[in-house]
Amino acid sequence: MSKVYSAEEVAKHNKEGDLWVIIDAKVFDLSKFANLHPGGRTVLLDEDIAGKDATTAFFGLHRHEVLLIPRYARLQIGTLRGSKEQIMAPKPGDLSGVPYGEPTWMTPGFYSPYYKESHRKLQVFMRKFVEEIVMPDAQDREEDGKRPSSYVVEESAKCNLHAMRLGPGKHLKGLTLAGGIVTPEEFDYFHELIITQELCRIGFRGYSDGMQGGMVIGLPPVLNFGRPELKAKIVPEVLSGKKFICLAISEAFAGSDVAGLKCTATKTPDGKHFIVNGTKKWITNGHFSDYFTVACRTDKGLTVFLIERGEGVETKQIKTSYSSAAGTAFITFENVKVPVENMLGPENGGLLVVLSNFNHERWVIAGSSARTQRLIVEECLKWGHQRYVFGKSLLEQPVIRAKLSKMIARVEAIQGWLENITYQMCHMNYNEQSNKLAGQIAFFKMYCTQTAQLTAEDATQVCPRTGMGRVIEHYHRTVPFDALLGGAEDVLGDLGVRQAMRNIPKNTKL
Ligand SMILES: Cc1cc2nc3c(=O)[nH]c(=O)nc-3n(C[C@H](O)[C@H](O)[C@H](O)COP(=O)(O)OP(=O)(O)OC[C@H]3O[C@@H](n4cnc5c(N)ncnc54)[C@H](O)[C@@H]3O)c2cc1C
Ligand code: HEM
Numbered sequence: 311m312s313k314v315y316s317a318e319e320v321a322k323h324n325k326e327g328d329l330w331v332i333i334d335a336k337v338f339d340l341s342k343f344a345n346l347h348p349g350g351r352t353v354l355l356d357e358d359i360a361g362k363d364a365t366t367a368f369f370g371l372h373r374h375e376v377l378l379i380p381r382y383a384r385l386q387i388g389t390l391r392g393s394k395e396q397i398m399a400p401k402p403g404d405l406s407g408v409p410y411g412e413p414t415w416m417t418p419g420f421y422s423p424y425y426k427e428s429h430r431k432l433q434v435f436m437r438k439f440v441e442e443i444v445m446p447d448a449q450d451r452e453e454d455g456k457r458p459s460s461y462v463v464e465e466s467a468k469c470n471l472h473a474m475r476l477g478p479g480k481h482l483k484g485l486t487l488a489g490g491i492v493t494p495e496e497f498d499y500f501h502e503l504i505i506t507q508e509l510c511r512i513g514f515r516g517y518s519d520g521m522q523g524g525m526v527i528g529l530p531p532v533l534n535f536g537r538p539e540l541k542a543k544i545v546p547e548v549l550s551g552k553k554f555i556c557l558a559i560s561e562a563f564a565g566s567d568v569a570g571l572k573c574t575a576t577k578t579p580d581g582k583h584f585i586v587n588g589t590k591k592w593i594t595n596g597h598f599s600d601y602f603t604v605a606c607r608t609d610k611g612l613t614v615f616l617i618e619r620g621e622g623v624e625t626k627q628i629k630t631s632y633s634s635a636a637g638t639a640f641i642t643f644e645n646v647k648v649p650v651e652n653m654l655g656p657e658n659g660g661l662l663v664v665l666s667n668f669n670h671e672r673w674v675i676a677g678s679s680a681r682t683q684r685l686i687v688e689e690c691l692k693w694g695h696q697r698y699v700f701g702k703s704l705l706e707q708p709v710i711r712a713k714l715s716k717m718i719a720r721v722e723a724i725q726g727w728l729e730n731i732t733y734q735m736c737h738m739n740y741n742e743q744s745n746k747l748a749g750q751i752a753f754f755k756m757y758c759t760q761t762a763q764l765t766a767e768d769a770t771q772v773c774p775r776t777g778m779g780r781v782i783e784h785y786h787r788t789v790p791f792d793a794l795l796g797g798a799e800d801v802l803g804d805l806g807v808r809q810a811m812r813n814i815p816k817n818t819k820l
Contacts, residue, residue, distance in 0.1 A: 312388065312389075313337075313387060313389075314388055314389055315387075315389070315390060316390075316391045317332070317390065317391075320332055320361055320362075320390070321361040321362070322361065323360075323361050324357075324360040325355070325360065326344070326351075326355060327341055329341045329344055329355065329361075330360075330361060330387070331354070331359060331361070331362065331363075331364040331368075332362065332363040332365065332390050333363075333364055333365050334365050334368075334395050334396055335389055335390045335393035335394055336386050336388075336389055336390070336395065337386065337387055337388045337389060337390060338385045338386050338387065339385060339387045340354055343385055363390075366698060369397075369696045371777075371778060372777070372778060373777075373778055373780075374397060375399075378399055402437075402438050402441040402442045403437045403438040403441065404437075405417075405418075405437075408688050408691050408692060409691070410684065410687050410688070410691070410722070411684070411687070411691070412684075413507075413681075413684070413725050414722075414725075415729075416430075424500055424729050424732070424733055425500060428491060428496060429500050429501060429504060431488075431491045431492070432488055432491050432492055432504050432505070433504045433508065435469075435488045435489070435491055436488075436505055436508035437508055439465075439471075439508075440508050440509060440511060443461075443462055443465050443466075444462055444509070444512060444521070447459045447461075447517075448512045448514045448517040448518075449514075451517050451520070451635045452514045452633050452635065455633050455634040455635060456635065457520050457597075457637050458517060458520045458521050460551075463521075463522070463551040464551055466522075466551060467549065467550050469487070469488050470482075470485045470486065470487050470488070470549070471488075472548070472550075472551060473487075473549045474487055474497065474502065475505055475506070475522065475525070475526050476526065476529060476530060477499060477502045477670060478497050478498050478499065478501075479533070480533075481533055481545065482494035482497055498736045499673075499732045499735045499736050500729075500733075500736065502674075503677050503728070503732050506674055506677045506678055506681070507677055507680070507681035508681075509521065509678075510681050510685075511681065511682075511685055513682070513685055513784065514633065514635070514784065515632045515636075515682075515784065515785075515788040515791075516630070516632035516633030516634065516635045516636040516788070517633060517635040517636070518678075519594050519595070519632070519635075519636040520595065520635035520636045520637055522554070522595070523595060524554065524555060524556030524557060524593070524594045524595030524596065524599060524637075525548055525554065525556075525595070526671070526674060527556075527557040527594075527667065527671050527796075528555040528556045528558075528595075528599075528601070528602070529544075529545070529548055529549075529555055529603075530666075531557075531654045531655070531663050531664075531666070532544055532555070532603065532616055533545060534663075534666060534667075535614070535663050535666075536616065536654055537651055539651065540616060540651060540652060544601060544616065547600075548601070553601060554595055554598055554599045554600050554601070555595075555599055555600065555602070555603065556593050556594060556595040556596045556599040556601075556602055556639075557594075557603045558593045558596060558602045558603065558605070558641055559571070559590070559604075559605045559664060560590065560591055560592050560593070561588070561589055561591055562591045565592075565794070565798070566797070566798050566801050568605065568612070568661065568664055569612070569661065571588075571605055571606070571607055571612065572589075573586065573587070573588025573589065573604065573605070573606045573607060573643065574586070574587050574606060574607045574608075575608050575613055575615060575648065576608075577608075577609075577650075578647075581650065582649065583648060583649055583650065584606070584613075584615065584647075584650065584653075585645055585646070585647060585648075586604065586615065586617065586622075586643045586645075586646040586648055587643055587644060587645060587646075588607075588643055589640065589641065589642050589643070590602075590604065590639075590640070590641040590643075591628070591641075592628065592638060593625075593638065593639045593640075593641055594636055594637070594638055595637045595638075596625050596637060596638065596639025596640075596641050597626070597627045597634075597637035597639040599619065599625070599637075599639075600618065600619050601616060601618055601619070602616070602617045602618075602619070603615075603616055604617050604643070605660055605663075605664050606660070608658055608660075609658070610658040611658035611660065611661065612658070612660030612661050612664065613653060613655075613656075613657050613658055613659070613660040614654040614655055614660040614664065615648050615652050615653055615654060616652045616654055617643070617646060617652065620646070621646070621647075622644045622646035622647075623642075623646055624641065625639040625640070625641050626639060626640045626641075626642075627639060628640050630791075631787050631788055631791075632787070632788045632791070668748075668796065668797060669743060669747060669751050671796040672751050672755040672796045672797060672802070673731065673732075673735070673751050673754075673755075675755060675758075675759075675792055675796045676724075676728065676751070676755040676758040676759075677728055677732075678792075679724075679755075679759060679762050679792050680721065680725050680728050680758055682762070682785065682789075683717070683720065683721045683724070683758075683762055683765045684721045684725070686717070686765055686769045686781070686782060686785055687718055687721050687765070689769070689773065689779070689781050689782055690768075690769050690772045690773060690782070691705075691714065693772060693778070694710055694714065694773075697773075704772065710772055713768040713771060713772055714768075714772070716764070717769065720764065720765060721761075721765070724757065724761060727754055727757075728754065731747065731750055731754055734746070734747060735747065748805070748806075748809055749805070749806040749807075749809035750806075752797070752802035752805045752806040753802070753803065753806040755796065755797070755799075755802055756799045756800075756802045756803045756806070759789075759792040759793040759799050760793075762789050762792055762793075763793070766782075766785055766786040767786070769782045769785065769786070770782060770783075770786045
């Protein structure tokens with residue numbers, strides 16, 4: 311592998327069965343691989359490729375990571391005399407050098423009033439964690455459609471990532487967070503935002519949701535409304551990654567219309583149990599969950615229960631546009647006996663329980679959307695820079711630059727708004743957040759998911775392919791979900807305006 315070849319030597323190997331190429335000063339022997347090449351044998355035998363420097367052609371068709379895959383890296387037999395490798399693979403933890411590839415607070419030479427030393431250290435920790443532990447598994451599981459591997463869940467538990475993903479609060483007390491980078495007392499919404507934004511950089515949406523997406527929305531009702539004995543049992547099991555939980559509100563019958571749910575819970579005559587009957591649909595992680603936080607219709611309203619997998623509970627995987635790694639399920643409850651002690655919040659007071667975590671959930675979804683849009687901007691800038699058509703790079707085409715200008719402006723605007731809302735959250739208690747931020751967060755999530763769809767369309771025009779454009783293709787296919795999750799876009803817009811209407815001073819006139 312350390313052999314050095316001249317261009318003349320390489321040029322002699324230019325035919326079927328004896329085929330070498332140069333890619334970025336590295337010499338590859340493709341003689342045997344040609345028959346296995348996913349792009350076919352003929353392209354490699356082309357007179358401009360076989361025995362020649364194929365760097366430009368290669369990077370116009372492949373992601374750099376192809377050369378890092380061990381079975382392909384082994385094809386390298388040496389290097390080209392007098393040339394130096396130009397393309398540097400990022401090391402785990404590296405920041406992107408592509409303009410707008412990182413939010414300004416992480417870009418050298420820029421400033422921010424929001425982030426302290428512990429935020430910056432957590433970002434570095436998370437970047438390495440995602441690239442070393444999560445990313446390799448995400449790639450494999452996206453291929454085979456299985457749920458995230460247990461070692462990823464265990465490694466996440468070791469640094470208390472599951473607990474941190476629920477945000478600041480009492481559940482962090484006494485825990486060592488990210489090896490001690492941040493104390494439970496100083497952990498705030500900016501720390502949580504960093505975790506959310508670093509995790510979604512993997513670009514595999516189904517896998518991201520498979521990584522305890524259900525816990526992020528299903529455990530808070532237990533933490534906030536469960537009885538102490540129930541919390542003492544469930545919370546440690548879930549935060550240690552030994553058990554899984556999901557939030558089961560939506561049904562085939564009703565999604566936005568929470569009050570219209572049909573799943574019922576009927577109290578037994580002795581008052582000790584409820585009998586649950588009904589179905590739930592689109593439940594993230596439901597297929598592999600041990601616990602279900604379920605909204606049911608009771609005699610005078612809605613009641614939320616913690617239901618354990620057992621007799622009468624069945625889950626079936628639903629096919630969605632993203633990978634089955636998310637474990638999205640259709641659930642049936644048939645005469646499931648649930649102890650009254652498993653009630654979360656008051657009987658018939660379930661609507662409040664359901665609504666209580668919506669602001670947080672929407673802020674998490676919007677924060678992910680903001681960061682994933684940035685990832686798409688970075689992909690498009692890289693692609694536009696390396697793809698040559700009509701003798702020049704795509705970035706030299708004004709029409710491509712016009713698309714990028716809109717994509718970049720949107721992504722910068724939403725990160726700025728996001729950081730403002732996050733700052734308010736850090737300084738407001740729960741009631742203040744509910745009163746003052748429900749509208750802001752609703753509008754913000756609506757705006758994020760609308761801009762996300764525009765960005766998906768623009769990006770698909772810039773890089774409309776699988777393989778090279780796999781991140782963009784995946785994004786375009788899955789981004790419409792965000793408009794629905796945690797409250798449909800239109801419903802949220804309306805909620806924000808209605809909240810504003812309530813607060814217009816009575817004595818105001820034009
Ligand atoms: C991938 C995925 C994962 C999900 N994960 C979960 C989960 O883990 N747990 C869970 O409980 N649910 C989950 N859901 C369900 C999701 O919360 C619902 O899809 C969402 O609440 C919308 O409900 P619906 O699909 O029944 O749409 P509907 O309520 O039928 O609404 C359809 C459309 O009508 C419009 N609309 C309806 N009502 C109004 C109104 N009042 N004002 C203005 N416009 C309105 C909106 O445009 C809306 O998008 C998931 C969904 C998907 C796609
Ligand atoms: C070390 C050398 C090479 C390796 C390891 C390699 C590997 C691959 C792989 C893994 C793919 C599938 C990519 C995907 O779908 O993401 C692919 C596709 C392809 N390759 Fe290569 N390749 C090499 C060199 C070349 C060269 C020199 C050319 C020159 C033209 C070429 C042309 C193509 C084409 C046309 C495709 C199909 C692209 C598409 O469907 O979008 N490859 N190659």
